[in-house]
Every structure is written in C-alpha cells, then in structure tokens.
Amino acid sequence: xxERERARRxxxxxxxxxxxxxxxxxxLRDPSSIAIGIVMPIALLVLFGYGINLDVKNVPVAIVMEDxxxxxxxxxxxxxxxxxxxxMPVKTMAEAQGMLMSAHADAIVRIPSHFARDFGLGNAQVQxxxxxxxxxxxxxxxxxxxxxxxxxxxxxxxRRGNSVGMVTIESRLWFNEANDSTYFLVPGLIVLVMTLIxxxxxxxxxxxxxxxxxxxxxxxxxxxxxxxLLGKTVPYFLLGLAGLALCIxxxxxxFNVPLRGSLSILTVVSMLYLLVSLGLGLVISSGTKxxxxxxxxxxxxxxxxxxxxxxxxxxxxxxxLAVQVITYIFPARYFVTLLQTLFLAGNIWSVILPNAAILAxxxxxxxxxxxxxxxxxxx
Amino acid sequence: MSASEMALVAKDVRKTFVRNKGEAVEALAGISxxxxxxxxxxxxxxxxxxxxxxxxxASGLLVPDSGSLDVIGIDVTRNPQAVQNKISYMPQRxxxxxxxxxxxxxxxxxxxxxxxxERRAEVYPRLFEMTQLGRFKGxxxxxxxxGMKQKLGLACTLVRSPQLLLLDEPTVGVDPLSxxxxxxxxxxxxxxxELSVIVSTSYLDEAERCEHAVLMHAGRVLAxxxxxxxxxxxxxxxxxxSDMNGAPARSLQARLFSLxxxxxxxxxxxxxxxxxxxxxxxLSLDLAGARLEAEAVKPRFEDAFMMLFGVVMSDQPRxxxxxxxxxxxxxxEVVVEVRDLVRTFGDFTAVDHVxxxxxxxxxxxxxxxxxxxxxxxxxxxxxxxxxxxxxxxVAGANLLTAGARAREKLGYVAQKFSLYGQLTIDENxxxxxxxxxxxxxxxxxxxxxxxQQFELDQFSHxxxxxxxxxxxxxxxxxxxxxxxxxxxxxxxxxxxxDPFARRQFWARITALSEAGVTIIVTTHFMExxxxxxxxxxxxxxxxxAEGTPVDIRALAETHEGLAPTMEQAFIAIVEKxxxxxKENAG
Numbered sequence: 001x002x003e004r005e006r007a008r009r010x011x012x013x014x015x016x017x018x019x020x021x022x023x024x025x026x027x028l029r030d031p032s033s034i035a036i037g038i039v040m041p042i043a044l045l046v047l048f049g050y051g052i053n054l055d056v057k058n059v060p061v062a063i064v065m066e067d068x069x070x071x072x073x074x075x076x077x078x079x080x081x082x083x084x085x086x087x088m089p090v091k092t093m094a095e096a097q098g099m100l101m102s103a104h105a106d107a108i109v110r111i112p113s114h115f116a117r118d119f120g121l122g123n124a125q126v127q128x129x130x131x132x133x134x135x136x137x138x139x140x141x142x143x144x145x146x147x148x149x150x151x152x153x154x155x156x157x158x159r160r161g162n163s164v165g166m167v168t169i170e171s172r173l174w175f176n177e178a179n180d181s182t183y184f185l186v187p188g189l190i191v192l193v194m195t196l197i198x199x200x201x202x203x204x205x206x207x208x209x210x211x212x213x214x215x216x217x218x219x220x221x222x223x224x225x226x227x228x229l230l231g232k233t234v235p236y237f238l239l240g241l242a243g244l245a246l247c248i249x250x251x252x253x254x255f256n257v258p259l260r261g262s263l264s265i266l267t268v269v270s271m272l273y274l275l276v277s278l279g280l281g282l283v284i285s286s287g288t289k290x291x292x293x294x295x296x297x298x299x300x301x302x303x304x305x306x307x308x309x310x311x312x313x314x315x316x317x318x319x320x321l322a323v324q325v326i327t328y329i330f331p332a333r334y335f336v337t338l339l340q341t342l343f344l345a346g347n348i349w350s351v352i353l354p355n356a357a358i359l360a361x362x363x364x365x366x367x368x369x370x371x372x373x374x375x376x377x378x379x
Numbered sequence: 380m381s382a383s384e385m386a387l388v389a390k391d392v393r394k395t396f397v398r399n400k401g402e403a404v405e406a407l408a409g410i411s412x413x414x415x416x417x418x419x420x421x422x423x424x425x426x427x428x429x430x431x432x433x434x435x436x437a438s439g440l441l442v443p444d445s446g447s448l449d450v451i452g453i454d455v456t457r458n459p460q461a462v463q464n465k466i467s468y469m470p471q472r473x474x475x476x477x478x479x480x481x482x483x484x485x486x487x488x489x490x491x492x493x494x495x496x497e498r499r500a501e502v503y504p505r506l507f508e509m510t511q512l513g514r515f516k517g518x519x520x521x522x523x524x525x526g527m528k529q530k531l532g533l534a535c536t537l538v539r540s541p542q543l544l545l546l547d548e549p550t551v552g553v554d555p556l557s558x559x560x561x562x563x564x565x566x567x568x569x570x571x572x573e574l575s576v577i578v579s580t581s582y583l584d585e586a587e588r589c590e591h592a593v594l595m596h597a598g599r600v601l602a603x604x605x606x607x608x609x610x611x612x613x614x615x616x617x618x619x620x621s622d623m624n625g626a627p628a629r630s631l632q633a634r635l636f637s638l639x640x641x642x643x644x645x646x647x648x649x650x651x652x653x654x655x656x657x658x659x660x661x662l663s664l665d666l667a668g669a670r671l672e673a674e675a676v677k678p679r680f681e682d683a684f685m686m687l688f689g690v691v692m693s694d695q696p697r698x699x700x701x702x703x704x705x706x707x708x709x710x711x712e713v714v715v716e717v718r719d720l721v722r723t724f725g726d727f728t729a730v731d732h733v734x735x736x737x738x739x740x741x742x743x744x745x746x747x748x749x750x751x752x753x754x755x756x757x758x759x760x761x762x763x764x765x766x767x768x769x770x771x772x773v774a775g776a777n778l779l780t781a782g783a784r785a786r787e788k789l790g791y792v793a794q795k796f797s798l799y800g801q802l803t804i805d806e807n808x809x810x811x812x813x814x815x816x817x818x819x820x821x822x823x824x825x826x827x828x829x830x831q832q833f834e835l836d837q838f839s840h841x842x843x844x845x846x847x848x849x850x851x852x853x854x855x856x857x858x859x860x861x862x863x864x865x866x867x868x869x870x871x872x873x874x875x876x877d878p879f880a881r882r883q884f885w886a887r888i889t890a891l892s893e894a895g896v897t898i899i900v901t902t903h904f905m906e907x908x909x910x911x912x913x914x915x916x917x918x919x920x921x922x923x924a925e926g927t928p929v930d931i932r933a934l935a936e937t938h939e940g941l942a943p944t945m946e947q948a949f950i951a952i953v954e955k956x957x958x959x960x961k962e963n964a965g
Contacts, residue, residue, distance in 0.1 A: 011493045018490030022476060022483070029478040029519075214474030217535070220438045220545075221491040222464045376459065378440045 015223050019231025026205070027235055036201050037239045038246070041193045045250040048185045058317055059141045061085045062096035062105040069116030071156065075126060078152040079109060084144040102350050103337065106131045106317075107141050119156075133344040134184050137315050183258075186251040187343040188312035190270060191332050192303070193243040198277020199284065199302040200295065202236050206285030207294035219376040226371055233278050240274040241267075251343075261342030265352065269342070272359040273335040277302065279366025280331075286373035306332035311340070334358050385452070386543045386575040387414040387437055392446035394432050394598075406432040408598035409446065414577055414591070416451075416543075419569045421586035421606075422579040423684065424595035425877025430579035431471060433595075434547045437577070438468040451542045467541035471548045473532025477521030481512055481531055484520050488535040498539070506534045509564045524749050526557030533564060544568075546578040550585065552874060554748035555905055555946050556953060562588070581877060584946070587680035594684065596691050606680050613678035613686050615658030616642070621650040623670035629742065629910050633889045634666055636882060643685035645882070646909040648942065649929045654682045656689060685878060712739040714866060714897050715760065720769035722755050722920075729755040731920035732769070737899060737913075739865075742892050744911035745901045748953060752920040753901045754870070760899065761868050762786050774865050790864035792855050794871040800844025804835050804854055807843055808861065815862035829857040833887075852876060852884060860891075867891065869900040873907065885910050905946035916952055923956050 027033045063076050079087040088105065090096050099105035110127035118124040128145045132138040209215045218228070244267070251257040259266065280302055288294045307313060309323070310332035316324050327333045334355040341351045394407040407429045414420050422430045435441045437450050439459025448455050455462045475484050485506070489499055507513035510530040515523065520531060529549055536544065546565070550558040562585065568574050578589070586592045587606045594601040594609070602609055622631050628646035635644040635651055641664075643654040653673070655662065662673040715737035722730040730752045737743045747753045758764035759771060762778045762785060771778045776785035798807045808829065812822045830836055833853045838846055843854055852872060859867060869888075873881045881904070888910065892898055900911070908914050908928055915925040924931055928945060935948035943951065 014493065015491050018487055022479065022487050025483060026476060026478045209474070212474050212477070213470060213472045214476060216440065216470040216472075217468065217474050217532070218491070219440055220463045220466065220468035221488065222460075222493065223491050224460060376440070376463070377442070378435065 011222070012227060016227050016230050019223070019227060020234050023205075023231055023235045027239065033201060033205075033239075037197055037243055040196060041189070041243045041246045042250070044189050044192055045186065045247065045254065048189055058086045059084060059107055059137065059144070060099075060105045060317065061087050061107040061109055061141075061145075062099045063087050063089045064093050064096045064108060064110040065089055065091070066093075066113040067111050067115040071116040071119050071124075072111045074156060075109075075111055075115070075149060075152055078148045079145075082144065082148050084141070085148070100129070100131055101345065101348055103131075103341070106134075106137065107145065109145065132183075133340050134315060137318075183255075183344060184340055185312075186247075186255050186257050187339045188310075188336055189251075190244060190247045190339055191273070191306050191310055191312055191335050193247055194240055194270060194274050194335070195277050195302050195306040195332065197236060197240040197243050198274050199281035200298045201239070202232060202278055202281030203285040203288070203294040203298045204291055205236075206232065206282065207289055207291040210285075210289035211291055216378055219378070225374045225376050228376075229282060229367075229371060229374055232282070236278060237271075237274060240277075241271070244270050244274075257343060259343055260346040261352075262347055265347060266339075266342045269335065269338045269352070269356050269359065272356060272363055273331060273338075275363035276331045276335075276359055276366060279363055279370055282370035283366055283373060286370060302330075302332075305330040309333065310336040312336050331359060331362050384416055385413055385449070386416045386418075386420075387412065387451075387577065388447075388449040389413075389433070390447045392433075392436065392448050393444045394429075394436065394441065395444055406598055407436075407443070410595075410598065410600055412593060412600060412603070414575070416575045417573045418591050419565070419576045419578070419589045420591040420593060421589040422577065422593050422595055423581070423583060423586040424601075425581070425688075425879060427597075428595040428877075429598040430595055431547055432598075434468070434545050434577070434579060437462075438466065438545055439463055465541065466543040466545060467536040467539070468545040469532055469536045469547060469549055471551065473529065473535070475520040475528060475531060475535070478519060480517050480519055481523070482516040484531060484535055485538060489538040492539045494539050502538060506537060509567065510534050511560075526553045526560075526749050529553055529557065529561060530564075533561060537564075537568065540572050540574065542575065544574055544576045546576065548579050548581065550580065550582060552903065554751075554903060555950055556748045558582075558585075559950065583679075583681040583684050583878070586684075592680075594687060596688065601687055601691065609687075610678050610680045610683045613654060613683040615660075615675075616655045616686065617676045617678045617682050618653045618655070618662045618673040619647065619650045619676050620644075620653050620662070620664070620671055620673045622666075623672055624668070626669060627912070629885075629889045629912075630893065631666075631669065632910075633886045634669075635664065636886065638664060638666075640664070642689035643682065643882075645906065646928075647906075648909070648932055649927070652676070652682075654678075654686055656686065681878070688879065713737070714739050714774055715743075715899065716770070716772040717756075717760075718770045720756065720759065720771060721767045722752075722759060722764070723767050728920050730759070730766075733915075733917065733920070733922050734769075735915050735922070735925060737897055739897055740892050740895050741912045742888065742898045742900065742910060744908050744914035745899065745917065746905070746908055746914055746949060747917035750919075751917040753917055755920075756917070757868065757870055757899075757901060761789060761791050787862070788865045790859035790862070790867040792852075792859045792867070792869045792872045794874060796843075796851050796855060798843055798851075798855060798858060801842050803841060804830070804839045804843055804846075807854065808858060811858045812861045817861065825861060825863075829860060833857045852880065853887075856884075856887065864896070866897045866899065869898065871901055871903060874903060881907070905944070905949050908945050908949075916949060918953050918956055919960070921956075924952050 061079060063079055065072060065076060076087065076089060079085045090099070093110060096105065096108040100108060108129040112125060112127065115124050126149050128142060130138040130141050252259065281298060284297050284301065285294055288297055309316065309327045309330055316327045316333065338352060338355045341348050389410055389412040391409045391411055392407055393409050395403050395405045397403050410429065410433065422433065424430055432441065436443055436448055437455060439455045439462050442456055450462045451465055453461050476487070479487070485503070494502070510533070512527065512531060512534065515527070520528065523531060533549060550561055553561065565576060565578070569576055580586055589606065591604070592606045592609055593603045620631070620635065628649050628651055632644045632646045632651045635641055635653055640655055641653055642656045645652050653662065664671055713736045718734050720730055720733045721728065733756060745753045745756060755764065759766050760773060773785045774788040778785050799810070802810065808826045812826055817825060830839065833856065835850070835854060835857060838850055843851065846854065873884055876884065885907070888898055902908065911928065913925065913927055914931060916923045916931070924934055932943055932945060932948045935943040935951040
C-alpha cells in the first residue's frame with residue numbers, strides 16, 4: 001500500500017468516526033430514539049407476556065403407521081379427511097421425529113403396531129405428539145386430534161354394533177412442555193424490536209437529515225455516500241444489540257423462557273436480521289425524504305409484516321396459499337423460524353443454516369442496494 | 380486563460396424541474412458565465428431567477444440537463460466528488476445539527492474536511508472571534524438565534540480554506556446588524572486569504588459591495604460586470620421628488636411608480652426617489668393635483684437594477700386599484716394604545732415597558748434586530764399572547780379583558796404562508812370567510828371583490844401551495860382582509876420577496892391605508908420603513924427611538940456630507956444604545 005493510499009484510507013476512517021460520533025450524540029440526546037430503542041422493547045415485552053387466542057387449520061401432521069390394519073387406516077383417514085390437518089403418512093417414528101425437528105410437521109400421530117387387536121379388546125391407544133413451540137396451535141391441534149380419533153372410534157363402534165371400541169389418546173407436548181404462549185411470543189418480540197430499531201429508526205433519521213437540510217451542507221465535503229451510510233448504520237446496529245440483550249434478558253428473567261440453542265448462534269442470526277433491517281430502512285429512506293412518509297412506509301413494509309406475516313403471532317400455515325407465498329418475501333419470516341427454533345428446540349442445523357443463509361443474502365443485497373441508491377444529490 | 384484562473388465557467392447550462400402536477404419549470408435557461416479566481420462575485424436576482432439552482436449545480440448536488448460547467452478547473456458534472464473535496468458550500472438553510480453544540484458542529488466539519496490538530500488550534504480562535512460565538516461553544520445549535528445560526532453555518536464552511544466558497548443567500552432573514560457582521564467576516568477572508576467567493580443575495584446593497592455582480596432573471600444573465608459599471612447605467616435617471624402640496628411620500632410613490640416613463644419609485648426620507656427609464660436633464664412628470672419638485676441625484680446600484688428589471692418585468696402591473704372604503708380626513712383618532720407594556724418569560728424580559736400610539740389610517744413600523752421583542756409585542760397586539768403587565772387597547776377594546784371582541788376588528792398576515800397549501804385560492808377564501816362568520820350573498824360578494832382587487836382570478840384553480848411567491852402573499856393578504864378589519868398586522872410579510880413584488884405589495888398597503896385601514900408592520904428591510912408614517916425601534920425589549928422616518932434618520936450622524944440611509948441610522952441607533960448598556964453593566 002502506497003503512502004498516499006494509506007493516508008487516504010486513514011482520512012476516510014476519520015470521517016466515518018466523526019459521523020458515528022455525531023450520530024451517537026444525536027441518538028443519546030434525542031428522547032424519541034431512546035423511546036424506540038429502549039422503552040419500546042420493555043413495553044412490548046410486558047404487553048406480549050399475555051397470550052393471544054388463534055384459530056388453527058391445516059396443521060401438518062406426520063402419521064406413523066406401525067399397524068397396517070383396516071382400523072389403523074381408518075384412524076389415518078380420519079386425519080386425512082379433517083380440515084384441521086394435512087396428513088403425511090410415514091413408515092417409522094424416527095422419520096416423523098425428523099419432520100418435527102425440521103418443522104415440516106407440527107404433530108405426530110402414532111398408531112402402534114397392535115392397534116387393531118387392542119381396539120378389539122377395548123383398550124387401543126393412539127399417541128399424539130404436538131410441537132408445543134407455538135402453544136396455542138399446539139393446544140388446539142391436540143383438541144382436534146382427540147376429536148378426530150374420538151369421532152372415528154364412535155362411528156366404528158356403531159358400525160360394529162357394540163361399545164367395545166375404546167381409544168385413549170396418549171398425548172405429549174414436545175419443546176414447550178409448559179405450553180405457555182409467552183414461550184413463543186416473547187422470543188418473537190425480538191423480531192419486532194430489531195425491525196423497529198433497524199428499519200423504522202434508521203429511515204426516520206435519514207429522512208430527518210433531508211427534512212432539516214443537513215445533508216445539503218454535508219454532501220459538499222470530502223465525505224462519500226458509503227461513509228455517510230456507515231456512519232448511520234453503526235450506532236443503530238449497536239442500539240439494536242442493546243435491544244436484543246434486553247429482550248433475551250427479559251424473556252429469561254421475567255418469563256422463564258428456556259433458551260435451548262446457543263446464545264452465540266442466537267446473537268449471530270439476530271445480527272444478520274438487524275443488518276437486513278438496516279438495509280431495508282436505508283433503501284426506503286433513499287426514496288422518501290420526509291419523516292412522516294418514511295414512518296408510514298417502514299410500518300407497512302417492515303413492521304406490520306414482521307407482526308402479522310412472520311409467524312410471530314399467526315402461523316403462516318393456517319393462511320391461504322397465496323398469503324403463505326407472500327410471507328416468504330419478508331425477512332422476518334426466516335428470522336422468526338430461527339428464533340423459535342433456537343429458543344424452544346435447540347441448535348437444529350437443518351433449520352438454522354438455510355434460514356440464516358437467506359438472511360445473510362438479503363442483508364448483502366439490501367446494503368449494496370442502499371449504497372447504490374444513496375446519491376449525493378438533492379431534489 | 381488557463382482553467383485554474385477561473386473559479387467557475389458555465390457554458391449554456393440548462394436545468395428544468397418538473398413540478399408535482401407535471402408542469403415543467405425552467406430554472407436555468409442556458410446560462411453562460413465566467414467567474415475569475417480570487418474575486419468576490421454576487422449573484423443577484425429576484426426569487427426564482429435560478430441563483431440557488433446555479434450554486435447547487437456548481438457544488439455537484441444537481442446535474443445540469445445540458446451545457447458544461449467547470450468549477451475550479453474540474454468538470455463538476457463528471458466528477459462532483461473532486462470538486463466537493465476542494466470547495467465549501469453554505470446552503471440557504473445551513474442544516475446545523477440542532478442537538479449538537481456549537482463546538483461539536485464545528486468539530487464535525489473539521490473532521491470531515493480532515494483539518495489537522497495544529498490547523499484547528501490556529502483556525503478555531505479566529506473563527507470564534509470573528510463570529511463572536513466563543514461564549515456559546517457548549518450551547519446546542521438549535522438554541523441559537525437566527526443570526527448566530529447563520530454565523531455558525533459560515534464558520535462550519537470555513538474550518539478549512541476552500542479553493543472556492545459558495546454562499547447561498549447567507550443573510551436571508553437576518554437582521555441588519557448580524558448581516559453587517561456576516562459580511563465583515565466574508566470581506567476579511569477575501570482580503571486575507573484571497574478566497575474566491577460566489578454569493579447569491581436578494582439584497583442589492585450587498586451586491587454593490589462585491590467586486591463583480593451578475594444580475595439574473597428567469598434563468599438567464601441580464602447583466603454582469605463591476606457594480607460601478609452597472610450603476611453607471613442609471614446615470615442621469617435618478618431624482619428625489621417631493622410634492623409641494625404635501626401628499627405623504629407613500630401616496631406619491633404609488634402614483635409615480637405607475638407612470639409609464641418611470642422605472643422605479645421608492646420613498647426616501649419623506650421624498651420619493653424616482654428612476655426614469657431614459658436619462659433626462661430635467662424631470663418633467665405630470666401628476667394631477669400635485670406640485671412636484673425634483674432634484675437630480677447620483678444613482679445607486681439598486682436604481683440600475685430596477686432599470687434593467689423594469690424592461691424584463693414590463694408585463695407586471697404597476698397600478699393598484701384604489702380600495703373602496705370610508706375615506707378619512709384627519710385621522711387623529713387613536714386606534715391602538717399601548718402603555719407600559721411588559722412581557723417576561725421566567726426571569727427574561729422580552730418586552731420592557733414599551734408605550735406607543737397608532738392613529739387611524741397610519742402605517743406604523745416595528746423595527747429591531749432579531750430577539751428585540753418585535754414578535755412578542757406583535758403577538759400581544761394581536762391577542763395571541765397575554766401581557767405580563769401594562770395596558771393594551773386595540774380598536775377601543777381592552778385586549779386583556781375583551782380579547783375576542785377586539786380580534787374581530789383585526790386582520791393578521793403571518794410571516795410564514797399559513798393558508799392551506801392543498802386548497803385552491805377559491806377554497807381558501809371560502810374557508811376563511813366562513814371562519815370569520817360571513818354567509819350567503821355577502822360572502823360571495825366579498826370574495827369576488829377581493830379576488831378582483833388582488834388580481835387572483837388567473838390562478839384561482841391552482842392549489843395555493845403551488846402559487847408563485849408573490850401570489851401566495853397576495854392571497855394571504857386577501858384572506859386577512861375578508862372581514863374588513865380596521866387594523867391590519869403584517870409580520871415580515873415581504874421577507875424573501877423580490878424588489879418588484881415588494882413594491883407591488885406596498886402599493887396595496889398604501890391603498891388600504893388611504894381607505895382608512897390602520898396598518899402595523901414588522902420588517903427586516905430597513906428601506907421599507909420609509910413607507911411608514913412612523914416607526915419605533917426596539918432592542919432588548921426597550922424602546923430606543925420613535926418617530927417619522929425623517930426624524931429617525933436625523934438621529935444618526937451625517938458622514939462625508941452623505942445623509943445616512945435608513946439602515947445606517949438603524950444600526951447607529953442600536954449600537955449606540957448597546958454600548959451605553961455595556962458601559963453601565965461594566
């Protein structure tokens with residue numbers, strides 16, 4: 001590296017440092033930034049500590065057919081015909097467990113090998129295992145499963161003209177044994193907080209610079225647009241991490257939500273999502289130079305999807321297909337999957353790697369786009 | 380001539396903007412210009428003449444549609460960053476970071492310009508001394524007065540010595556004292572560091588003091604050259620006229636301004652300064668019922684400016700229809716009576732025992748530097764702010780006890796355009812008429828009357844936010860007159876308006892006062908004080924002087940046989956009082 005090149009880089013570094021310092025001062029002195037970065041996470045944490053009741057449809061269920069009798073097939077078809085389930089017959093329990101782990105199935109219905117014989121004797125059992133990560137869905141799925149088996153048993157008994165047919169359901173809830181909605185809502189909050197800080201706050205402070213005319217003077221200096229963006233990103237990235245720490249600590253201390261996966265992986269994927277959010281905020285603010293519009297657009301494009309379409313509150317699988325497809329556009333969808341997996345299931349690499357890879361890709365694309373779109377031009 | 384000798388070379392530069400409704404506005408219509416390095420050049424012209432666009436193009440913030448633009452020898456269109464590394468630019472509204480202190484704002488720009496520690500140690504004390512901001516280093520920029528903000532903005536652009544300094548209307552909205560201080564800083568820099576400076580301004584006296592002046596109009600260069608050369612064009616055209624029959628200067632001015640052979644007419648020290656379109660030995664003007672006496676005087680830069688503009692603005696109406704109203708004879712009836720008015724905010728006294736009277740049909744001016752207590756006094760007069768103590772009678776009602784009743788008789792035009800930008804002229808007038816309680820045929824009639832009087836028909840379908848500046852102001856004035864107020868308050872109503880719009884505006888005010896409306900104004904343009912019957916000068920909440928424009932001018936000393944201008948008199952009065960106060964304190 002030549003002496004001149006080194007001097008040039010050092011000057012650039014000093015400019016970035018000056019911009020970061022300026023942004024941090026503004027952030028610390030502006031009560032509204034503190035409100036969004038610190039007060040909001042705490043308020044949300046307290047608010048979402050309470051459960052929300054939701055309807056469930058088309059729960060993907062793996063049906064383990066260890067018995068191939070007519071009776072066993074009857075039970076299976078009761079699930080297949082139900083609106084509440086979408087049944088996927090599998091051969092072995094191990095296969096079903098794999099599907100549950102990778103979130104391809106939300107429940108397992110196991111029809112044991114001597115089901116037909118036991119049914120004849122009046123003490124048949126069906127094992128139902130439900131993914132309790134989303135405790136509402138789980139509780140409701142369990143009820144539906146009991147209903148489906150019960151209806152089948154009654155019909156079967158009526159057909160046979162006796163009352164011997166008795167099936168008990170032995171149910172187990174996996175991952176969220178306490179079956180508490182705070183277990184999925186509280187970790188899900190992280191997505192809201194990261195979105196607010198990453199997109200909303202960044203878009204607002206960029207728009208504020210346009211509105212107050214501060215960019216006009218700043219542009220006619222040696223500073224380039226990459227340095228301006230970096231100066232904006234770093235402080236809000238750090239604020240986002242503070243929000244993350246608050247959420248994790250809150251979920252652990254206030255609501256006793258277990259963290260089954262590792263904290264470091266959680267931190268890494270949260271950073272990825274934060275970068276995606278920052279990228280989105282910067283891209284939005286390159287188009288809107290007005291704080292009001294910027295807040296409306298970020299609300300519509302980032303915050304509301306993070307709340308409604310990410311799986312944080314409503315399970316996307318109970319949405320119409322078209323909406324389900326749309327959910328995949330929004331980065332929050334991948335992050336919520338990661339959060340729920342890491343908090344309630346553990347380091348399931350088959351879930352973590354693809355979702356994290358998508359987030360990383362989005363982050364790179366959006367940040368690159370924001371650098372391209374932000375020009376040192378006015379009007 | 381080599382490129383480096385030229386600070387700016389523009390060749391046939393064009394720039395067109397597209398408004399919201401798809402309407403194209405040509406900001407620069409093929410401008411060609413050369414600015415030599417090491418000179419102080421002024422861009423002068425009315426609002427919308429393309430000054431700001433040209434400066435933004437030169438600083439690489441905008442891209443021209445066509446033409447070439449070289450700044451300090453670099454093609455700015457192709458390589459804006461290279462230019463931005465070497466020049467400094469102060470936008471019209473310098474965006475200071477309001478949460479950051481004076482020192483922090485300065486440090487930010489020093490860091491961005493890579494100013495070394497040693498150089499800072501050398502530059503900072505000088506900047507603080509020049510701007511007198513040293514005392515306020517720790518104060519957040521948002522809490523500075525308007526004039527101080529401008530000075531800090533200038534200091535931020537001067538943390539390093541740029542190869543070219545671009546200043547976009549640095550003194551707009553700044554009081555005469557701060558304005559003079561800002562210019563002293565600029566002059567000092569040009570002299571000491573041989574800086575190249577291009578400054579845009581709507582103040583003609585500022586342009587007069589530059590080495591080079593470029594007159595712009597509608598995106599074109601109207602004239603360029605040394606201010607003296609431009610001024611010389613008005614040689615033999617300038618006269619001071621008075622009416623031996625004793626008509627007030629304001630009324631005489633309005634009549635003279637509308638004469639075909641007259642390029643400009645402004646009141647000056649009780650007389651009217653007239654600029655003819657062609658040089659003449661003896662002024663022979665014909666005005667019914669007046670006995671005119673004229674004295675030839677030396678031209679000023681403004682006279683030449685108005686002459687040149689008179690040609691391109693010849694389509695603008697000059698004559699203002701008289702306002703129907705009950706004409707008054709003597710006008711000795713006192714309509715505004717202020718006695719010992721005091722207003723405090725905490726331990727700060729904004730208005731300190733101020734007393735004055737305004738008589739019916741008078742035009743009364745409130746003048747003072749930023750923070751003098753003008754706005755506070757104004758708000759109390761309009762009943763928008765209660766007084767701490769003292770008495771305040773407006774139109775025969777005590778504002779402290781009968782606010783609402785007094786307010787019915789008041790009209791108010793705020794400094795900012797405060798009508799609804801999305802509503803058309805008709806809708807705005809309709810709304811305000813209803814708000815004032817006008818109904819049915821009476822309302823319709825009044826709106827039509829005002830639209831005619833203010834010539835608003837032309838744009839009555841346009842959302843008022845998209846009206847040209849002069850029309851906005853007319854609309855605001857029309858809206859304030861809907862309920863036929865007896866007293867009209869104008870708060871810096873001509874701020875940012877070009878000389879032509881200002882003369883039209885004052886012609887309307889004159890017509891209103893002739894119809895018996897009492898008018899109270901605040902203004903930053905000291906020459907506008909000449910339109911007033913009487914003025915009061917406030918500083919630090921205190922009454923420094925009151926009287927007719929001639930009285931006020933007499934308070935300042937005559938320099939080298941030249942009578943002081945209104946502005947010089949104003950500055951002298953305020954400074955004298957301030958130094959007296961300092962002595963008493965020290």
